[in-house]
Amino acid sequence: MKTNQTTRRDFLKTTGLTTAAIGFPTIIPATALGNADTPPPSERIVMGGIGLGNMGSGDLGNFLNNPNVQYVAVCDVRGNVRNERKNQVDGKFGNKDCKAYVDFRELLAREDIDAVHIATPDHWHAIQVIEACRNGKDVYCQKPESRTLREGQLMVDTVRRYGRVFSGGSQRVLEDYRDVVRKCWSGELGAIQSINVNVGPLPQACNLPAEPCPDDMDWEMWLGPAPWGPYNAKRCSGSFSIDGSSWRSFSDYSSGGLTDWGAHHFGGATFAADLRELQPTEVTYHDEGGKQYLTFKYPNGVLLTHNMPGKGNLEVVGTPGQKRAAKEVPQYSVKGGIYSDFLNCVRTRGNPFRAIEFAINTACVCHLGMIAYTLKRSLKWDAAKQQFAGDEEANRFVDQARREPWQL
Amino acid sequence: MLDQAFEALKTYDWGVDPKVVQPIDDAIISTRGDAAARKELETRLAAVLKTDASRSAKDVVCRALKTVGTAASVPALAALLPDEKLSHMARYALERIPEPDAGQALRTALPNVAAKLKIGMIASLGVRGEETSVAPLQALLADSDPAVAQAAADALGDINSLTAGKALFNAKPTAGTKAAIADASMECAEKFLAAGNKVAAKATYEKLLSGNPSKQVQLAATRGVQACAAK
Numbered sequence: 144m145k146t147n148q149t150t151r152r153d154f155l156k157t158t159g160l161t162t163a164a165i166g167f168p169t170i171i172p173a174t175a176l177g178n179a180d181t182p183p184p185s186e187r188i189v190m191g192g193i194g195l196g197n198m199g200s201g202d203l204g205n206f207l208n209n210p211n212v213q214y215v216a217v218c219d220v221r222g223n224v225r226n227e228r229k230n231q232v233d234g235k236f237g238n239k240d241c242k243a244y245v246d247f248r249e250l251l252a253r254e255d256i257d258a259v260h261i262a263t264p265d266h267w268h269a270i271q272v273i274e275a276c277r278n279g280k281d282v283y284c285q286k287p288e289s290r291t292l293r294e295g296q297l298m299v300d301t302v303r304r305y306g307r308v309f310s311g312g313s314q315r316v317l318e319d320y321r322d323v324v325r326k327c328w329s330g331e332l333g334a335i336q337s338i339n340v341n342v343g344p345l346p347q348a349c350n351l352p353a354e355p356c357p358d359d360m361d362w363e364m365w366l367g368p369a370p371w372g373p374y375n376a377k378r379c380s381g382s383f384s385i386d387g388s389s390w391r392s393f394s395d396y397s398s399g400g401l402t403d404w405g406a407h408h409f410g411g412a413t414f415a416a417d418l419r420e421l422q423p424t425e426v427t428y429h430d431e432g433g434k435q436y437l438t439f440k441y442p443n444g445v446l447l448t449h450n451m452p453g454k455g456n457l458e459v460v461g462t463p464g465q466k467r468a469a470k471e472v473p474q475y476s477v478k479g480g481i482y483s484d485f486l487n488c489v490r491t492r493g494n495p496f497r498a499i500e501f502a503i504n505t506a507c508v509c510h511l512g513m514i515a516y517t518l519k520r521s522l523k524w525d526a527a528k529q530q531f532a533g534d535e536e537a538n539r540f541v542d543q544a545r546r547e548p549w550q551l
Numbered sequence: 552m553l554d555q556a557f558e559a560l561k562t563y564d565w566g567v568d569p570k571v572v573q574p575i576d577d578a579i580i581s582t583r584g585d586a587a588a589r590k591e592l593e594t595r596l597a598a599v600l601k602t603d604a605s606r607s608a609k610d611v612v613c614r615a616l617k618t619v620g621t622a623a624s625v626p627a628l629a630a631l632l633p634d635e636k637l638s639h640m641a642r643y644a645l646e647r648i649p650e651p652d653a654g655q656a657l658r659t660a661l662p663n664v665a666a667k668l669k670i671g672m673i674a675s676l677g678v679r680g681e682e683t684s685v686a687p688l689q690a691l692l693a694d695s696d697p698a699v700a701q702a703a704a705d706a707l708g709d710i711n712s713l714t715a716g717k718a719l720f721n722a723k724p725t726a727g728t729k730a731a732i733a734d735a736s737m738e739c740a741e742k743f744l745a746a747g748n749k750v751a752a753k754a755t756y757e758k759l760l761s762g763n764p765s766k767q768v769q770l771a772a773t774r775g776v777q778a779c780a781a782k
Contacts, residue, residue: 277734279767293678304737305771350607352566370610370640373565519580536583539618539647542678546639547671548698550705 194263222359311502332461677706697727708735
């Protein structure tokens with residue numbers, strides 16, 4: 144992908160010949176030189192990864208095992224994770240070439256890297272995606288892609304400004320709800336009136352006590368733009384549990400289940416109901432007998448409900464007896480799932496299935512919901528202005544100040 | 552319950568169950584629409600900032616003032632801006648308080664703080680988007696610390712007005728600020744174009760293209776020029 148890649152290929156061939164000549168083992172993995180099934184490095188997409196714990200490790204494995212990828216750099220603020228992933232990459236390519244970074248900015252400054260995948264905690268996503276785009280990288284970013292409404296809009300603007308390929312990281316949107324999607328898009332349910340999502344819990348405040356920070360962890364970089372708090376293993380654990388034992392539980396880093404699994408479920412619901420290109424205009428807060436739930440209203444009149452009593456997850460209300468014409472269901476650009484879709488679009492400069500606008504529109508639903516639950520009242524959202532209409536108090540929640548020196 | 556929560560703030564520290572201060576959040580909700588009760592709540596919160604309460608306690612207070620803060624609590628918050636440990640949480644509230652006093656407090660404190668804190672305040676001024684911040688931010692484009700100058704460029708891009716765009720247009724980029732000034736300039740150009748000011752947008756893109764831009768800025772600015780032609 145880069146002009147110096149012929150040199151890199153020549154270099155690899157040369158070093159291969161040299162090591163053979165001086166008597167080292169001559170088994171060179173196909174990943175190093177290429178073969179019928181594996182393109183040579185000069186034709187591969189050069190990638191690095193930022194945030195390589197639980198989800199990042201899974202993403203790395205998927206990209207690393209794709210023959211179209213030459214993986215060259217890992218970044219994580221935890222030394223043990225960083226070293227394990229570097230060794231994993233080096234083992235794959237049979238060399239020691241993978242560079243390991245604590246600071247993502249050094250990785251993003253490398254001109255030889257075409258694309259990155261990002262799986263840091265949510266409070267880092269916007270800063271890292273925007274910095275990646277400014278450095279000319281294509282980006283695969285784990286969901287939820289943004290932490291605030293303002294972040295989402297700035298991410299869309301930046302991806303489009305620099306003409307980058309961006310894929311959000313929810314494979315479930317297309318893959319988990321196929322039956323609901325088929326029923327909606329086939330027209331058999333008629334016009335969709337409403338669809339419900341059940342997901343939770345909401346996040347909690349974090350005031351955990353200080354614990355000794357591991358020597359190989361850069362705590363300041365883990366916190367980054369989030370409010371300062373002392374190291375505590377639960378505060379930064381990447382566990383998928385949302386029960387106070389992981390960063391996903393705490394409101395400084397995540398909106399809990401509402402954005403975590405919410406990104407999947409709301410993404411699936413808005414895809415099924417063909418609302419991907421829209422943002423809600425109203426959020427109605429209900430509190431009935433101690434049970435809180437929400438109704439999002441879209442400009443086309445379709446309702447999206449959250450935790451509505453008596454409704455199942457992705458339960459659709461259509462217009463029985465009024466069958467509509469079928470529409471072709473959008474798909475990934477190639478077979479092989481969301482990772483292959485992203486890589487194919489890096490080559491073709493197309494839009495992946497989870498293009499930035501679709502990803503951010505889903506995140507918007509989650510953030511609007513979080514604000515309505517926080518303020519315990521209904522809201523009106525002006526998507527064009529990215530503001531709550533005439534609601535000074537709610538507009539205070541469109542964004543939050545980042546800890547210096549971090550800014551968008 | 553609220554009285555107990557304020558009492559708890561006196562000894563609140565890391566490790567204390569945050570449920571003891573939950574009544575403060577509850578009061579934020581229950582006082583909505585009751586100006587007198589809100590004012591009383593705000594006054595009590597701001598008073599905590601003047602005590603020797605812990606960092607964790609003042610963190611709780613600043614979060615609450617993000618929602619209920621007005622010009623009345625700006626002086627107490629502004630007093631925390633030079634404090635390395637509390638500056639961010641002061642901005643956490645000040646950035647979102649719509650009254651101009653909040654912006655003025657940030658501008659007043661700006662020259663008197665260390666570079667790292669200054670970057671945060673610059674960012675908050677950008678998010679607030681006040682025209683009165685353009686001149687001080689423009690001056691900081693020439694700051695000897697590239698991180699400060701970059702932050703000023705980003706903030707001007709956030710303000711995204713014609714005067715902010717002009718300030719960026721007239722800036723003299725250095726190696727350390729070139730990318731930030733280019734990005735902020737394009738942010739302004741996009742707004743100019745959307746508002747129908749094709750002349751200002753095209754001039755911005757053409758200036759960037761004439762300045763030996765990076766590959767990614769060249770691509771972005773070329774697309775901008777094309778967008779101007781198509782509009």
